[in-house]
Amino acid sequence: xxxxxxxxxxxxxxxxxxxxxxxxxxxxxxxxxxxxxxxxxxxxxxxxxxxxxxxxx
Numbered sequence: 001x002x003x004x005x006x007x008x009x010x011x012x013x014x015x016x017x018x019x020x021x022x023x024x025x026x027x028x029x030x031x032x033x034x035x036x037x038x039x040x041x042x043x044x045x046x047x048x049x050x051x052x053x054x055x056x057x
Contacts, residue, residue, distance in 0.1 A: 015045070017045070017046070018044070018045050019042050019045075020043060020044075021042050022040070022051070022057040023040050023041075024036070024056055024057060026056050028051070028056050
């Protein structure tokens with residue numbers, strides 16, 4: 001999993017609308033589309049916590 005929640009500047013956090021790239025641990029359905037475990041997704045930082053809590057990333 002690639003978790004880019006910081007902008008690369010020390011002490012600076014990403015904005016909730018910034019994008020991150022992640023690799024799924026488990027299959028996931030979003031917007032009527034199926035994503036397999038191992039698929040890479042780009043999503044907004046605000047979506048990351050929800051997927052982490054569900055064990056998807």
